[in-house]
Amino acid sequence: MTSVARTTTAREDPIAPTLESLLPSWTRSLRAAGKSRNTVSGYLDGVRCFTDFLHELGLSQVVALIKRKHIEMFLERQLAAHKPSTAATRFRSLRLFWRW
Numbered sequence: 358m359t360s361v362a363r364t365t366t367a368r369e370d371p372i373a374p375t376l377e378s379l380l381p382s383w384t385r386s387l388r389a390a391g392k393s394r395n396t397v398s399g400y401l402d403g404v405r406c407f408t409d410f411l412h413e414l415g416l417s418q419v420v421a422l423i424k425r426k427h428i429e430m431f432l433e434r435q436l437a438a439h440k441p442s443t444a445a446t447r448f449r450s451l452r453l454f455w456r457w
Contacts, residue, residue: 375418376408376454383457403450407431 380401387397410431411418428451435444 373419373421376404376411376420376423377418379420379454380404383454386457399446400450400453403447404454406435406447407451410434 383404384397384401387400392400407428408418411423411427414430416427417423428448431451432444432448435447
């Protein structure tokens, strides 16, 4: 009898969760806290912009591997491409996510 080893990706690994894998749980937490639909949508948009940025640069989305410099690089790009208020809103989304 042959056994087939199942490989797991970081997305499936509960020890090394990715940003994307945690979004459903964070969304549920925000809704349970009574946040409005628009607020939740805005927070998710900020985090998804960050995950897109990480993907674009080929950086890991494993939460434990994300460093301050990655967030600073993201904010630099946001400030170069958007109004300061947009960059600040996206930063607040990331801050809330990490506090959660």
